Amino acid sequence: MTARYWWGDIDENGACTPAPADEGAALARLASLETPMDGYLPGTWEAAVDCGAVPDRAAYLARLHALGMRLAADRVADALRGPDLELLQMVRTLDELDSVINLLTERAVEWYAIQDPKFTRKFRAMPARRLVQVLAPRARGPLRGVLSQIEGLGVARSELAREVTRVAARVLPNSSELVGGLVAARVMAAAGSLDALARLPGSGLQVLGARTALFSHIRTGTPPPKHGLIFQHRRVHNAPLAVRGRVARVLAARLAIAARIDRYRGELDPAFIEAANARIDGVLA
Amino acid sequence: MIWRDGSLLSPGEGGVYGERMRGGHRVWDPRRSKFAALAYLDREFDLAPGTRVLYLGAANGTTVSHVADYAEVVYAVEFAPRPMQDLLAVARRRKNIVPVLADAGRPAQYAHLLEPVDLLFQDVAQPNQAAIAVRNRPFLAPEGRLALMLKVRSIDQSRPLDEVGDEAVAALEAGGYAVDSVRPLLPYHRDHLAILGHRVG
Numbered sequence: 001m002t003a004r005y006w007w008g009d010i011d012e013n014g015a016c017t018p019a020p021a022d023e024g025a026a027l028a029r030l031a032s033l034e035t036p037m038d039g040y041l042p043g044t045w046e047a048a049v050d051c052g053a054v055p056d057r058a059a060y061l062a063r064l065h066a067l068g069m070r071l072a073a074d075r076v077a078d079a080l081r082g083p084d085l086e087l088l089q090m091v092r093t094l095d096e097l098d099s100v101i102n103l104l105t106e107r108a109v110e111w112y113a114i115q116d117p118k119f120t121r122k123f124r125a126m127p128a129r130r131l132v133q134v135l136a137p138r139a140r141g142p143l144r145g146v147l148s149q150i151e152g153l154g155v156a157r158s159e160l161a162r163e164v165t166r167v168a169a170r171v172l173p174n175s176s177e178l179v180g181g182l183v184a185a186r187v188m189a190a191a192g193s194l195d196a197l198a199r200l201p202g203s204g205l206q207v208l209g210a211r212t213a214l215f216s217h218i219r220t221g222t223p224p225p226k227h228g229l230i231f232q233h234r235r236v237h238n239a240p241l242a243v244r245g246r247v248a249r250v251l252a253a254r255l256a257i258a259a260r261i262d263r264y265r266g267e268l269d270p271a272f273i274e275a276a277n278a279r280i281d282g283v284l285a
Numbered sequence: 286m287i288w289r290d291g292s293l294l295s296p297g298e299g300g301v302y303g304e305r306m307r308g309g310h311r312v313w314d315p316r317r318s319k320f321a322a323l324a325y326l327d328r329e330f331d332l333a334p335g336t337r338v339l340y341l342g343a344a345n346g347t348t349v350s351h352v353a354d355y356a357e358v359v360y361a362v363e364f365a366p367r368p369m370q371d372l373l374a375v376a377r378r379r380k381n382i383v384p385v386l387a388d389a390g391r392p393a394q395y396a397h398l399l400e401p402v403d404l405l406f407q408d409v410a411q412p413n414q415a416a417i418a419v420r421n422r423p424f425l426a427p428e429g430r431l432a433l434m435l436k437v438r439s440i441d442q443s444r445p446l447d448e449v450g451d452e453a454v455a456a457l458e459a460g461g462y463a464v465d466s467v468r469p470l471l472p473y474h475r476d477h478l479a480i481l482g483h484r485v486g
Binding site (some may be wrong): 005006033037041044045057064065069071072073075076078079105172 | 295366367370372373392394400402420423431
């Protein structure tokens with residue numbers, strides 16, 4: 001059997017063929033090279049010299065270093081190329097922004113309540129975001145700056161949410177169409193990548209994001225979770241309690257198919273969406 | 286290895302990750318590097334100039350950069366693309382590092398890049414760490430040394446250290462290694478066992 005090394009091949013008679021001297025050609029050869037390990041013996045630099053691939057040890061290392069760098073850099077670029085990777089970072093940043101904004105708002109309101117002893121949130125239905133806007137001009141000292149920064153974060157958050165929806169419509173066209181861009185992107189982020197999502201069974205996808213409930217079910221036999229992240233989709237959280245689990249299951253199954261279409265075809269399939277929606281709405285009817 | 290005032294140093298260009306310098310040498314912190322911790326705990330453990338090293342689990346290249354200060358060549362295997370970006374930056378300025386983006390559990394992916402090495406250093410967070418060391422045994426020269434930093438909690442969350450360690454040792458001995466010593470990396474790293482051995486046969 002031919003032994004194949006980065007610097008060349010040695011066939012069973014001991015005859016040696018050096019690898020192409022041209023770096024591009026050598027890289028192309030290496031990119032597809034797999035070396036079965038049974039009966040494998042590592043190649044030595046002396047053999048590479050005998051083969052005529054390199055003149056000496058220094059050249060052996062220099063050439064190997066250059067090839068290794070290029071090969072690894074190409075593989076890193078390959079691995080980081082998918083458009084789903086940036087979407088993943090965007091979703092995680094969005095969720096992080098949400099929690100940061102909530103934390104800071106809570107803290108700032110507590111602080112404001114000290115500055116203004118008459119302050120209360122009772123009897124005025126005011127969303128936190130609006131509250132921050134109202135308090136900012138009334139606050140004293142550095143609190144004012146903090147409140148206006150929270151406002152700024154809120155603006156960045158809305159912009160990011162819009163962008164997530166936009167990118168999801170491109171990267172996850174069918175999933176987005178089925179459950180909306182934000183939920184589709186969150187589900188993808190929870191799976192880790194579009195590849196991972198496309199390999200998930202519907203049953204796994206159904207409980208993505210319900211880890212605590214799922215493992216408490218497996219360990220201690222509590223009722224299994226009906227839904228994880230897909231609860232955020234309106235057809236799940238608006239469904240009557242009696243059919244919510246069924247809706248979640250059917251939706252998750254369709255979403256798993258949608259993710260596969262997204263991964264392997266990458267374009268919107270209106271016929272599929274229509275059939276899937278009919279099936280999901282059929283449960284609700 | 287170079288010791289000065291009780292600190293381990295390595296000769297080389299500094300500023301890789303903000304490490305301190307002393308007398309023109311880089312301070313090698315045992316709290317950041319399992320390799321250094323092992324050297325602190327076992328003064329016999331040496332990295333002679335000219336050593337050829339296969340380093341599994343190279344990560345960001347922090348420890349790899351120190352190893353490369355001593356070794357003739359370091360084959361640095363790392364599976365994850367993100368840390369590999371950092372490792373490439375390190376390897377760009379240290380020509381004796383050969384970066385390999387591959388799965389240490391699948392040596393077929395990189396066997397053609399290697400040559401016989403004197404030291405196999407392994408620091409990977411996998412449940413089958415002993416099996417990975419066994420699979421990479423063909424790269425060791427006869428009598429070549431193994432330094433396996435066993436991450437016990439990657440194998441089992443709750444069982445005692447020595448129990449998990451004993452199993453790993455048994456797996457290594459069944460796989461063609463002789464184990465010379467096993468020691469915890471305390472006080473520098475918790476839940477780690479340094480298993481030193483060498484290839485037999």
